[in-house]
Structure formats: structure tokens, C-alpha cells
Amino acid sequence: MAVKVRIPTPLQRLTQGKEEVEGKQGTVIELINDLEAKYPGIAERISEGGKVRRFVNIYVNEEDIRFLQAEQTPVKDGDEISIVPAIAGGEQ
Amino acid sequence: MNINPLIIPSDIFTDMLAHCRAGCPNEACGILAGKGNEISKIYKLTNIEKSPVSYFMDSKEQFEVMKDMRDNNLSMLAIFHSHPSSGAYPSAKDVSLAFYDDCVYIIVSLIEKEPVVKAFSIKEGSIEEISLTVK
Incomplete structure (x- = not known):
């Protein structure tokens, strides 16, 4: 099992057209930073200064991270x- | 970029206009899904801003719509919203927030007696009108 990350269509040009990519365990912001290492340019589309942009929503499984621990929400193996x-x- | 005419079944078109009228005086919004360039499903979403000059789709509803489209093998082909008191043309705000640049943006103007509906591609600040076919 791994962490599955669903990429929205506007960002798929940064992931070579992939709708789903593998993510890193840890926290949401760590996962975003790890995506940046693999897909340069993606982090700035999602976050700014370590915070998720106002016009971007991130869900861990079924929950909006704004109702969890925001950027520090834990991400573990098997999460989507x-x-x-x-x-x-x-x-x- | 989908530059072919967008085909909307008349019942979905009528439903879209009804949703926009029902939202008046506030802006209303929703998503049209389908395959290729043909719409087959409408999702009427809540404008959480409840404003006559602005809309922001309920993010939880939007998340559920994304799942439903995926489960039904549909693509998000168009995003629609109403302009209760201005014309059917993207505003500066519409352009700056048009993240889904592979979608068609439909604007329903309600300032005339009959709604005026126009569709646009909005990509990197550039606006191009797309033809709509209602059948």
C-alpha cells in the first residue's frame, strides 16, 4: 500500500498526464513538498509559504483538511x- | 482544449436555466458532465457566497460531484454560473479564477427578459467564445 494522490486535470500537465501519483507519508505539507521534487512547479500551484492556497481544497480520504489539522494533517499508508x-x- | 461546439440536451439546458433563475437575485452555479463534447448530466451546486455578484461552489458538494463523475466515467465538460445583473461575458474575476482551463465556461445572463447563454474557453487570460448546440 502507498499513499494515492489524485491530481486535478489542470495540474496533470505537470505530472505527465497522470491522474494519480504516489505520495509520501508524513503530513500534507510534506507530501506537497515531495510532489514538488518529482513534479517541479506543482507545489506553487497548491500552496504558498507553506499554506494551502485559498482556492485549493485538499481532502484526506473524505475529509477536508481545513476541518482536520490543515497542512499538518497526518498522511499514512493507504490514505487517498x-x-x-x-x-x-x-x-x- | 475543446474547441468543438458543446452539445447540450434541451432538458439539461432548461434545467440549467431554471437553476439560475431560482438562485436570483444571487448568482447560481453548477457543473455539466459528459463525454467528448456532449453533455449528459447536470450537477446543480450551492453558491456558498450567496451573493448577487459572486459565486463559490460548495467545496464538499464539488468533491462529491468529482467522485460521481469518476464513478460514471464522465468528464467535467463545462462549468456554468449566472450573471443576474450583467451580460453573458466573463468578468475579470471569472478569468482570474478559471483554473479548469480545459473546461468550457458557460455564463447565463439574466438581465434581459429571456436568459442569454454563452460559452467560452478561458485559458491563460485569453477568452474565446465556443458555440453551443441545444438539441
């Missing part, structure tokens, strides 16, 4: 991480 850019906009 989903990176989901928010959908927003409007007239102003």
Missing part, C-alpha cells in the same frame, strides 16, 4: 489524497 481546485468567480 485529493487535490481539488475550487470553482469560483462572478460579476465582481
Whole structure:
């Protein structure tokens, strides 16, 4: 078993088209930093200064990390991480 | 980039307009899924901003939609939202937050008596209108 990371379509150009990649155990921010080592450019799309960007949602299994321990949420073998850019906009 | 005309079944098109009207005076939003360039499913989502000039899809609902599309082997082909008091053209905010640049962005303007619906590709700040076919 490993950590499965689901990559959203806008970021798949950074993962050579892969929808799923393997992630590192530890914490969410450690996992993001490890992804950066494998797929340069991906971390800045997800986070800034060690914090997940406002318009990006990250789930560990079924839970939004904002309701867990945010960037310090533990990630362990068998977990599924989903990176989901928010959908927003409007007239102003 | 999907530059082919987007095909929307009339019942889904009608449902999309009804969702936008029901959300008035606030903006309404949702996702259209399908295969190729043909829509087969609509997901009507909650605008958590409850604002007449802004929308932010409920992230938990969006997460569930992503799972449902994956389970049904569907792709997110279009993202729609309403402009209750402006035209059917992407705002600066729409452009800056268009992360899903392989999707078509549909805007439903409600300022006229009849809704005006237009579709766009928005990629790296560049806007291009896409034709819509309702059948």
C-alpha cells in the first residue's frame, strides 16, 4: 500500500498526464513538498509559504483538511489524497 | 482544449436555466458532465457566497460531484454560473479564477427578459467564445 494522490486535470500537465501519483507519508505539507521534487512547479500551484492556497481544497480520504489539522494533517499508508481546485468567480 | 461546439440536451439546458433563475437575485452555479463534447448530466451546486455578484461552489458538494463523475466515467465538460445583473461575458474575476482551463465556461445572463447563454474557453487570460448546440 502507498499513499494515492489524485491530481486535478489542470495540474496533470505537470505530472505527465497522470491522474494519480504516489505520495509520501508524513503530513500534507510534506507530501506537497515531495510532489514538488518529482513534479517541479506543482507545489506553487497548491500552496504558498507553506499554506494551502485559498482556492485549493485538499481532502484526506473524505475529509477536508481545513476541518482536520490543515497542512499538518497526518498522511499514512493507504490514505487517498485529493487535490481539488475550487470553482469560483462572478460579476465582481 | 475543446474547441468543438458543446452539445447540450434541451432538458439539461432548461434545467440549467431554471437553476439560475431560482438562485436570483444571487448568482447560481453548477457543473455539466459528459463525454467528448456532449453533455449528459447536470450537477446543480450551492453558491456558498450567496451573493448577487459572486459565486463559490460548495467545496464538499464539488468533491462529491468529482467522485460521481469518476464513478460514471464522465468528464467535467463545462462549468456554468449566472450573471443576474450583467451580460453573458466573463468578468475579470471569472478569468482570474478559471483554473479548469480545459473546461468550457458557460455564463447565463439574466438581465434581459429571456436568459442569454454563452460559452467560452478561458485559458491563460485569453477568452474565446465556443458555440453551443441545444438539441
